Amino acid sequence: MAKPVQIEVWNPNGKYRVVSTKPMPGTRWINLLIEQDCRVEICTEKKTILSVEDIVALIGEKCDGVIGQLTEDWGEVLFSALSRAGGKAFSNMAVGYNNVDVNAANKYGIAVGNTPGVLTETTAELAASLSLAAARRIVEADEFMRAGRYDGWLPNLFVGNLLKGQTVGVIGAGRIGSAYARMMVEGFKMNLIYFDLYQSTRLEKFVTAYGEFLKANGEVPVTWRRASSMDEVLREADVISLHPVLDKTTFHLVNKESLKAMKKDAILINCSRGPVIDEAALVEHLKENPMFRVGLDVFEDEPYMKPGLADMKNAIIVPHIASASKWTREGMATLAALNVLGKIKQYPVWADPNRVEPFLDENTPPPAASPSIVNAKALALPVSKL
Numbered sequence: 001m002a003k004p005v006q007i008e009v010w011n012p013n014g015k016y017r018v019v020s021t022k023p024m025p026g027t028r029w030i031n032l033l034i035e036q037d038c039r040v041e042i043c044t045e046k047k048t049i050l051s052v053e054d055i056v057a058l059i060g061e062k063c064d065g066v067i068g069q070l071t072e073d074w075g076e077v078l079f080s081a082l083s084r085a086g087g088k089a090f091s092n093m094a095v096g097y098n099n100v101d102v103n104a105a106n107k108y109g110i111a112v113g114n115t116p117g118v119l120t121e122t123t124a125e126l127a128a129s130l131s132l133a134a135a136r137r138i139v140e141a142d143e144f145m146r147a148g149r150y151d152g153w154l155p156n157l158f159v160g161n162l163l164k165g166q167t168v169g170v171i172g173a174g175r176i177g178s179a180y181a182r183m184m185v186e187g188f189k190m191n192l193i194y195f196d197l198y199q200s201t202r203l204e205k206f207v208t209a210y211g212e213f214l215k216a217n218g219e220v221p222v223t224w225r226r227a228s229s230m231d232e233v234l235r236e237a238d239v240i241s242l243h244p245v246l247d248k249t250t251f252h253l254v255n256k257e258s259l260k261a262m263k264k265d266a267i268l269i270n271c272s273r274g275p276v277i278d279e280a281a282l283v284e285h286l287k288e289n290p291m292f293r294v295g296l297d298v299f300e301d302e303p304y305m306k307p308g309l310a311d312m313k314n315a316i317i318v319p320h321i322a323s324a325s326k327w328t329r330e331g332m333a334t335l336a337a338l339n340v341l342g343k344i345k346q347y348p349v350w351a352d353p354n355r356v357e358p359f360l361d362e363n364t365p366p367p368a369a370s371p372s373i374v375n376a377k378a379l380a381l382p383v384s385k386l
């Protein structure tokens, strides 16, 4: 028997019971659910990561849908519990859904939502921030100042890398990878090399046009190249940022061998998922190559770090905050709630999950659709004509 969990209840007489495993930013998501006759129950347990057992207890005997988090293990046990409780919908409050066993959800006919688009620029901005912080050694310099060690300007104090004219490498040039590439190319006039399974035509067109603009103004044009292998990017780029999904093909994509292929003073940024890098190999590489720097938002075994990582001066480490802007987090909550609501109300699925803006305008009611359901095809859900 699962133990009881602490909850906060909104609209107790609502017809549909929707559970959120965490309090989420803003109130729009709650209001949208309440307006559509939902009773909203929010888990307020102090514990950061809920266990499967905690979530089974939250689901209880009747539950129409759940909004969950990327820290939770959504597999057979949870989807069967949700199905037994009459549930038809689950949404991650995240774009990445490697914590979800979509086949298990399919087995029980449960729709799985995610929150694309709304976090693209915010996440890319953090990757850009880490790139700059690593290139200019901002965290080391900040620690130095706070330690009272600054005696005055010196020619060799915290000398870092100039980004202008260097090459930025992007692995996984989807929504976030492309947004990051544009920031680095346009903002710092870096040349681009990228690797993705698919061609990123819009990104290529952007860099071409920007290069032409620079040339017309008498400046050195920026260039782009789509690499035919990841190794090409690793060998050639000065700053490399990882933005693929996490799946079998990207697990430990960066390992001992690939680290060796990179320039000794390269910068590696990871704002995708921790297991994309073999973190133990990375710690060894950082020890052996003091000029090599990393900026990490994600870790292989969150919330833990591999031994030694926290001691490395050439590593900047932040706690999975890449999507943490107010606008984005409120938008993620809204999209996750509307994914669940849409399935409960039998609305169709929004045709283009890359164009979710109509759901985010506070002044107009959202479209009658689920913004992004990743297993819509497998469940043969109708698609919105809007």
Ligand SMILES: NC(=O)C1=CN([C@@H]2O[C@H](COP(=O)(O)OP(=O)(O)OC[C@H]3O[C@@H](n4cnc5c(N)ncnc54)[C@H](O)[C@@H]3O)[C@@H](O)[C@H]2O)C=CC1
Pocket: 095, 096, 097, 116, 117, 119, 123, 171, 172, 173, 174, 175, 176, 177, 195, 196, 197, 198, 243, 244, 245, 246, 249, 250, 271, 272, 273, 297, 298, 320, 321, 322, 323
């Ligand atoms: N640190 C954070 O807080 C955040 C992390 N993320 C992570 O970023 C990931 C990407 O998000 P989006 O850009 O929105 O997704 P997306 O689906 O638009 O882009 C992912 C790209 O990775 C590419 N890809 C897949 N397998 C590959 C491989 N083996 N080699 C190279 N490229 C490969 C895909 O073709 C696609 O273009 C999410 O799945 C999530 O895990 C997303 C948001 C915030």
Ligand SMILES: O=C(O)C(=O)CO
Pocket: 070, 093, 094, 095, 096, 097, 119, 322, 323
């Ligand atoms: O959305 C995601 O995938 C995250 O990692 C958190 O924003």
